[in-house]
Amino acid sequence: MPAAIPTYDQYAATLSRITAHVDPTAGTPESLAIKSAADSLAALPTIDLATLTEWIGQHPNDVPVLGLVVGLSQEKVKNALKQHLGTSGWVTLARTDPGAIAAMLDHEFALVTSLELQRHREYAFGDLLVARAGTRVNATSAATAGRLVEDRIEQIAADLGLPLGLRTRFEGRNGQTAPCDLAVPTGGAAAQIVVAAKAFDSTGSKLTDALREIRDMANVRKPTQFVMAVVDGIGWLNRASDLRQIHALWEAGEIDGLYTLNTLDQFKTDLEQAARLRHLVAP
Known part of the structure; x- marks a missing residue:
């Protein structure tokens, strides 16, 4: 994992719009x-x-x-x-x-x-x-935006040859469980690396729900488990307090990495390093 953690402002500067702007006058x-x-x-x-x-x-x-x-x-x-x-x-x-x-x-x-x-x-x-x-005729739903990020991290894990589980739960300390969007090698008690994927271009309670899920992941993790989060989308700029709390988890070492689509190269590096430490890929 990288030794130097970017400041909140440095991290927030890498946020990007997930959904493309659509001309409302154009037919779909x-x-x-x-x-x-x-x-x-x-x-x-x-x-x-x-x-x-x-x-x-x-x-x-x-x-x-x-x-x-x-x-x-x-x-x-x-x-x-x-x-x-x-x-x-x-x-x-x-x-x-x-x-x-x-x-x-x-x-x-x-x-x-x-x-x-x-x-x-x-x-x-x-x-x-x-x-x-x-109307939402021309809008890309939050679920679609989230799935875009999920697809990207799934592809990275697949390119590394890692076995994985998607949109599942993992088991941490004392049999406690928490949700995750990607688990390596699988969910449940076998999970050694878990990743949250939370991308929103709009704001609302769903962002606070995302914070809660990531906090739950941090709270139940075993010391031997890696917890990462890919959090992106300009909707977070209007919920800076929630995003700052996620970043604070990273600063405190309660999660092992926080990324955006613009920093997925670092995510790939960190994911591969974690997988090697847990002997999930060949050294």
Whole structure:
């Protein structure tokens, strides 16, 4: 492991944006599908349960668009279907019983009235920005950003020829366990090197949750186990107190390394050194 630990400011300077900026005016497959579904709804001669039932049967993949009409995210549409119709699989249900979907959305969320009021309304620029503030059509999710970092560290471990476990738990002192995103050689009691991968371009409670996970890893580790963390993304700049606590764990020797995507070369060096010390790779 490196003898000199960078200061917090030196470390924070290596943080980078994980998700690329996307032009909100550019079409994506999802946005184009929504626009196509909206056009077909606008073209319906009348809006009632009969026409919506027929539309759902003809457009089984577009049921979430009806959710957008009444302000429901795709996840909330799934939850409503599960609660009222016993299944969250809208495609199958749309093919077998489209009327049930239409009736449920109208009874619970006034779909017919909402659609009739909205489909021919003219919208101003401000309406567009308000809608965009709540949409995630062009956004890369936090899970996707985190998976990017996980994929990078997994590839490094694989290139070193290390056996590994992914998104698992490891066992430390006195049988205590903690989560980790990568474990070498595997999770559980066999783990000798464990790594957390936490990348966020947005802020929120999930960053505090990430701090808690890394702290748990440090608290349960055995003296013979190596704990590392790859923490990146500009979201951390707005949660500097959480990031400083992770850096403090590194300074105190409670974790053995803290890295960003820009310092993965050092991560590879340290991972290989730890693996050699634990006889996980040939000397």
